[in-house]
Amino acid sequence: CRTGAPEVIFGERKPAEQIAEIMAAVLHASGRALATRVSGEKAAVLMERFPDARYDAGSRMVAVGEFPEPPGDAYAVVISAGSSDYSVAEEAALTLEFLGSRVQRLYDCGVAGLHRLLDRLDVLRGASAIVAVAGMEGALPSVLAGLVKCPVFAVPTSVGYGASFGGLAALLAMLNSCANGVSVVNIDNGFGGGFNAHLVLCSMRGHRHS
Amino acid sequence: CRTGAPEVIFGERKPAEQIAEIMAAVLHASGRALATRVSGEKAAVLMERFPDARYDAGSRMVAVGEFPEPPGDAYAVVISAGSSDYSVAEEAALTLEFLGSRVQRLYDCGVAGLHRLLDRLDVLRGASAIVAVAGMEGALPSVLAGLVKCPVFAVPTSVGYGASFGGLAALLAMLNSCANGVSVVNIDNGFGGGFNAHLVLCSMRGHRHS
Amino acid sequence: CRTGAPEVIFGERKPAEQIAEIMAAVLHASGRALATRVSGEKAAVLMERFPDARYDAGSRMVAVGEFPEPPGDAYAVVISAGSSDYSVAEEAALTLEFLGSRVQRLYDCGVAGLHRLLDRLDVLRGASAIVAVAGMEGALPSVLAGLVKCPVFAVPTSVGYGASFGGLAALLAMLNSCANGVSVVNIDNGFGGGFNAHLVLCSMRGHRHS
Amino acid sequence: CRTGAPEVIFGERKPAEQIAEIMAAVLHASGRALATRVSGEKAAVLMERFPDARYDAGSRMVAVGEFPEPPGDAYAVVISAGSSDYSVAEEAALTLEFLGSRVQRLYDCGVAGLHRLLDRLDVLRGASAIVAVAGMEGALPSVLAGLVKCPVFAVPTSVGYGASFGGLAALLAMLNSCANGVSVVNIDNGFGGGFNAHLVLCSMRGHRHS
Amino acid sequence: CRTGAPEVIFGERKPAEQIAEIMAAVLHASGRALATRVSGEKAAVLMERFPDARYDAGSRMVAVGEFPEPPGDAYAVVISAGSSDYSVAEEAALTLEFLGSRVQRLYDCGVAGLHRLLDRLDVLRGASAIVAVAGMEGALPSVLAGLVKCPVFAVPTSVGYGASFGGLAALLAMLNSCANGVSVVNIDNGFGGGFNAHLVLCSMRGHRHS
Amino acid sequence: CRTGAPEVIFGERKPAEQIAEIMAAVLHASGRALATRVSGEKAAVLMERFPDARYDAGSRMVAVGEFPEPPGDAYAVVISAGSSDYSVAEEAALTLEFLGSRVQRLYDCGVAGLHRLLDRLDVLRGASAIVAVAGMEGALPSVLAGLVKCPVFAVPTSVGYGASFGGLAALLAMLNSCANGVSVVNIDNGFGGGFNAHLVLCSMRGHRHS
Amino acid sequence: CRTGAPEVIFGERKPAEQIAEIMAAVLHASGRALATRVSGEKAAVLMERFPDARYDAGSRMVAVGEFPEPPGDAYAVVISAGSSDYSVAEEAALTLEFLGSRVQRLYDCGVAGLHRLLDRLDVLRGASAIVAVAGMEGALPSVLAGLVKCPVFAVPTSVGYGASFGGLAALLAMLNSCANGVSVVNIDNGFGGGFNAHLVLCSMRGHRHS
Amino acid sequence: CRTGAPEVIFGERKPAEQIAEIMAAVLHASGRALATRVSGEKAAVLMERFPDARYDAGSRMVAVGEFPEPPGDAYAVVISAGSSDYSVAEEAALTLEFLGSRVQRLYDCGVAGLHRLLDRLDVLRGASAIVAVAGMEGALPSVLAGLVKCPVFAVPTSVGYGASFGGLAALLAMLNSCANGVSVVNIDNGFGGGFNAHLVLCSMRGHRHS
Numbered sequence A, B, C, D, E, F, G, H: 001c002r003t004g005a006p007e008v009i010f011g012e013r014k015p016a017e018q019i020a021e022i023m024a025a026v027l028h029a030s031g032r033a034l035a036t037r038v039s040g041e042k043a044a045v046l047m048e049r050f051p052d053a054r055y056d057a058g059s060r061m062v063a064v065g066e067f068p069e070p071p072g073d074a075y076a077v078v079i080s081a082g083s084s085d086y087s088v089a090e091e092a093a094l095t096l097e098f099l100g101s102r103v104q105r106l107y108d109c110g111v112a113g114l115h116r117l118l119d120r121l122d123v124l125r126g127a128s129a130i131v132a133v134a135g136m137e138g139a140l141p142s143v144l145a146g147l148v149k150c151p152v153f154a155v156p157t158s159v160g161y162g163a164s165f166g167g168l169a170a171l172l173a174m175l176n177s178c179a180n181g182v183s184v185v186n187i188d189n190g191f192g193g194g195f196n197a198h199l200v201l202c203s204m205r206g207h208r209h210s
């Protein structure tokens, strides 16, 4: 199911005009488009050009068009530790939905308040893949992976200060996870976490139909 | 299919006697056992205790008992870049086989000799998950992920010298992969790469039967 | 209660003879002595000189004489994540006992197996101070501090490989703990963790009597 | 005494409106509120909403309501090295007072002018816990801990330039303290230093009453 | 041919006036001038002073005067991986042309889309020197050097985020290249890459005429 | 001239038997062979197998067979800073000779004794490429490149202690060279320096004949 | 002669008003004052308050009052490598003059243009102390110290980009100097370099008079 | 007085025979010789060759011949923090004596026991230069420089573990010293500290006689 999915546009260093052009092409080809890392200023330009575009300032993403209804009921969970991790988590969640996968969001579930996590064990254990987003000490994926059996894609965030060194602390913690079934993407790379989770859901579907 | 799979024993800091004890318990429960990071000296102790144990000095693993026949024909590829990456790659491959997954090995396929890689595109594109093992500049997963659609689990190795800083160069390169569908485990963590790939194969199988 | 407590001897770079001399002086003054970071070879020299010395190869400590019976029933918990953290954890525990504090040991309680931790919540919540010892991703103190109210002294260990960078990953994780009430000592500094916990127990006792 | 204490609001990444909302809730529950890392601009919004709010631009904190009268005469000392460390030190001091602990402030007492420190030895030796705040070479906690018997919570600050690497130099120095009884929190984490010191004072009081 | 070539002006920390003065002197001596790292603001000043100056905002370079026709048909290739590497690549290309060397540009040829690279093998194999510009994982020079026989000068860029650490990931990858014939210059140093390639072309020409 | 040159064997992680086998194949194909990073022990095995092999313990290289007479009188200079850099410098020099290039060696010419360098300016200025080998502060390439016009390939070495961090100080210095015409290879990579210099000499020759 | 010298005011984090107050006090006591790291904006405030104040935007220093005539003819040299090092070099030079020492300035004498350095050997060899200021590869102190006999105080600057890592490259190079008689101060610490050189000149004078 | 002083032999990477040869030459020229970083094994070879050689295993130095009687009564102090710093401190002290300077040793004077330092203030204040040797947190030079007026040459040592990172913590602390008059040499470079202090004493003497 990966073929055919339109490309997600990486908006960080691209001028609004360049994003708009790529967006138009993607829309033309597939009827929907998604751009990440879009500043408010650039978003305004895009909203003008694409009147039905939706912008979420928190996650800095612009979406246009209907996202596909996911086949079956397999789903990925996107879980995040702190309220400041919202933007990265939502980048993962929208990426999954844009590519055609079902998502359950569990935000603000850091390890310092374990009960919130344990209260949602059923949702977590029902998932086919998990994207775990956390900054600061990055402990969430380790705790999670000990509780579930599906692959956990860990996304360290740059949330923190001082010795978090821009997300390095969380990154190293996740790479050293003592629990099985954790792999890691770049700091703040919500897109990457969502993309990998989508690939796992694809594998399942792909297999069923072949 | 993850439940029920016996635990892989991490032999690095454990005395031979402690490994032997755990091994005996695992064997008793499941009829097979696998230990990683076993020095030649410790292996000798284990061979004496378990006469049918097999030891591979290159990958430093001890295996006992028959490994299960993998169901279906889905397979994972374990691919490595240089001849010195053998030990980590084999840790991944044996982990997969031990857990019950089918494996294709493609060793010595570094990016400096691209043709070797391109010659095996069919095998690579048929895989359900790939473990890509590389030291030095760690470029293999980026090149690979551009050619295939399944998830690529990148394993940086400590092979190299000078500015490889014990595998840091490869690790950073892999985390920054410009290709979609790459996630990363710890330096030299062949086990982790194999385990994650196994989880993906499990997802497929699990789904089919439910 | 800190005054009067004999000094703990740091054995790492001292020749056996020098340790023995300091030990004799400490014994003469207080009837008991404790030396940390003592290799097996040096320990042999000390055992010969002090026939009633006890040596624990795992924690590399040599103890001589009776340790004092702790007053009251306040206690510190020393908790560790993995089996390889034993040596650092025991350095903390023996330091506490040597200085006159009561200790409860909870070893092998890593966050990947959360239930072991949750099973001992009563012991943890009854403690007046906790020393939390962990290597690899160092997530234990964050999880713990969310569950208890006393101060948690986190001790990162050098247990791990690759991107653990000799304990750096655990150290950074602990410094970035999102839970309140965590402070950190040097990598592998079990002595420091134990000493600080002892100071807290002292404060309580000191206050009661004044 | 930790239960019941209202939460300190971390203002760094929160919009003024979100801080105001949490503040209102905290005020409603406990009659007082404290927010850290509040920029002047956000503070203006809060001052309008809470007319009796007090803002200190130096420490970037907003306080509302009466702080509780500390029970007994036990106190913590907050000591800082240089004039630029004021903001972090005051974060620690106000946190202590907000949580209900008595504080003595000793600011501008760096080790390059030892006499200022030695002149206040009586105040330092009377403390039940010390928060030691320093940037640059971070030598203050080591010198201090050699002079007192209570636990010293060291707070490295990002004050400095060049090879201070944003507080890394001070952080490493504090972690390597050769004096007993020092533990460390994150760079610029005045809140953490104050919170830990408060826990020690709580232990004392808690014990007395039980 | 290196003697006689006018100096390229490094504009980064120089005020517009200082750049203008040096430019006037260089123009007077050789009839052409090139300045790198010129902000839009500074460029405006220069354009006013030198009416026939050409400014390219993407590469931040200002050129004045006719560039020399390169002797012979030997050429250098400047190849770049991603669209954000344009500015550094163009710094290399213009430097080569300014110094009197022929250049072929191959932009947007990252390793994740191998076919684009392989499609231009003839141009690459005909080059006398190659400047390979890439950020993120910096894999391009390794793949390239395995395909060609001339020297490859690798230029890491600061393009990326998170664990790219401002170009460090690409720099380390390039220094660890497993392919023969790669050497590396500073991060974002397009000028250095171009200058070195020019020296190689000079060697060839110099030799022929002696 | 690069095609046809036999491969240099990298002996570091290969067992003596494996080196011997590759060596036999290379010898058979081209009549000469060169292996780098060969320990004394492994060399003994090779000497037995290839009676006319030459081993230099200082540079840890084994050479077998006649090296080709270089065509023309163009030459590369291999220059080194301190006596401990000998091994890396000689790796570069022998690589050049093995591949068929003429070499001039200038050893022990560090910048602290500038006159030694200045005394050999004629030899340096006559070179077509320079390999500059230095540890510690790595200043040699900067001083050199200011004096000559050919490309300078800088090889940092791990010679030094303390804040040399295994060659990192020299590596960074070389990457930041303020002189034009310097590019850098990995720490201790004498082979890489020699190989690149050889490519430049090849370019010159290749051009002449085409 | 150190006693009695007025304090140099570090202006970096101090508001203009605070600098003005300290300045007034220093002026009152000694008739002269010097403030470093003063932004243009703060300088404007100071100029208004002290009408005879002199401000140099390049070095960001404000001086008020007559500086003392240095006794004798001993002098320090302040030498710098590149034009961007001016600000740090001038911080050193003015510090020396303010404290009462004679200074010779040799700016723009980097090692890539050796002749400029060698042309001034007489001035360098006549100095009693040298402050050597350099960014990028930081090679100047090593070259210098090989040519002179007095102590060389090396000041690394943050001038550079990419792998200069904010002055780290220059700092490490200087710490690893292979020439005798070099010691190092913090990155950009012109004041520190000047102060140390002044102490050496003081020693000489102090001795003569005692 | 620097001219004429024989060279100190750096023994670290030199075989015993090479050290012996240089030693013989130095002895012949000046009647005395000093070699640093000499292992016990190499020392044995040297003792055999030079029967009146003196070896100190703690500082790993070999001295031969009479050291000169220092002129006048000016002296340098070599002060060290911990007992494990002995070897580096003694390298500094013997270097000073070998070059002809008078030395006072103050060992084991770390900042955790301030009184030992304060007890020797008279000796410290009488010194013309100080070499301050410390590992771990490296706080000694800051405390010292606040108490004296002469230049302080700080020598960080690799003594410590964990987050001392081989002396990096002490190095950074010393570079960030908030006290005036501190400059720093490489980790464990006792020779460098001694050499610089000697240069200061030379300045004084040189001046007196001119």
Ligand SMILES: Nc1ncnc2c1ncn2[C@@H]1O[C@H](COP(=O)(O)O)[C@@H](O)[C@H]1O
Pocket (backbone or CB within 6 Å): A007, A008, A009, A010, A011, A036, A037, A091, A189, A190, A191, A192, B180, E082, E083
């Ligand atoms: N936030 C993101 N982080 C990383 N990669 C992204 C992100 N958003 C989109 N991408 C990927 O970036 C690639 C497009 O990069 P570019 O050619 O620079 O636009 C596509 O492979 C996207 O799937």
Ligand SMILES: Nc1ncnc2c1ncn2[C@@H]1O[C@H](COP(=O)(O)O)[C@@H](O)[C@H]1O
Pocket (backbone or CB within 6 Å): A082, A083, C180, D007, D008, D009, D010, D011, D036, D037, D091, D189, D190, D191, D192
């Ligand atoms: N300046 C500060 N630094 C670190 N933690 C803080 C600070 N101020 C408040 N906190 C803590 O941050 C937590 C609230 O975080 P949040 O949920 O992000 O608002 C509470 O546990 C506070 O006690």
Ligand SMILES: Nc1ncnc2c1ncn2[C@@H]1O[C@H](COP(=O)(O)O)[C@@H](O)[C@H]1O
Pocket (backbone or CB within 6 Å): B082, B083, E180, F007, F008, F009, F010, F011, F036, F037, F091, F189, F190, F191, F192
């Ligand atoms: N000392 C060396 N350092 C780096 N590369 C080398 C060295 N010696 C030989 N090589 C290269 O290593 C490659 C062979 O590597 P391998 O296949 O591991 O034997 C060839 O390209 C050699 O040219």
Ligand SMILES: Nc1ncnc2c1ncn2[C@@H]1O[C@H](COP(=O)(O)O)[C@@H](O)[C@H]1O
Pocket (backbone or CB within 6 Å): F082, F083, G180, H007, H008, H009, H010, H011, H036, H037, H091, H189, H190, H191, H192
């Ligand atoms: N322990 C030491 N650390 C650093 N430099 C030293 C040491 N001992 C001697 N030296 C210096 O090393 C230089 C000799 O270096 P080399 O030519 O390698 O023998 C001389 O300048 C000595 O003064």
Ligand SMILES: [Mg+2]
Pocket (backbone or CB within 6 Å): A144, A145, A146, A147, A148, A149, A150, A179, A180, A181
């Ligand atoms: Mg799991």
Ligand SMILES: [Mg+2]
Pocket (backbone or CB within 6 Å): B144, B145, B146, B147, B148, B149, B150, B179, B180, B181
């Ligand atoms: Mg792919």
Ligand SMILES: [Mg+2]
Pocket (backbone or CB within 6 Å): C144, C145, C146, C147, C148, C149, C150, C179, C180, C181
């Ligand atoms: Mg808690």
Ligand SMILES: [Mg+2]
Pocket (backbone or CB within 6 Å): D144, D145, D146, D147, D148, D149, D150, D179, D180, D181
């Ligand atoms: Mg103390």
Ligand SMILES: [Mg+2]
Pocket (backbone or CB within 6 Å): E144, E145, E146, E147, E148, E149, E150, E179, E180, E181
């Ligand atoms: Mg090639």
Ligand SMILES: [Mg+2]
Pocket (backbone or CB within 6 Å): F144, F145, F146, F147, F148, F149, F150, F179, F180, F181
């Ligand atoms: Mg040049």
Ligand SMILES: [Mg+2]
Pocket (backbone or CB within 6 Å): G144, G145, G146, G147, G148, G149, G150, G179, G180, G181
């Ligand atoms: Mg000198």
Ligand SMILES: [Mg+2]
Pocket (backbone or CB within 6 Å): H144, H145, H146, H147, H148, H149, H150, H179, H180, H181
């Ligand atoms: Mg002083």
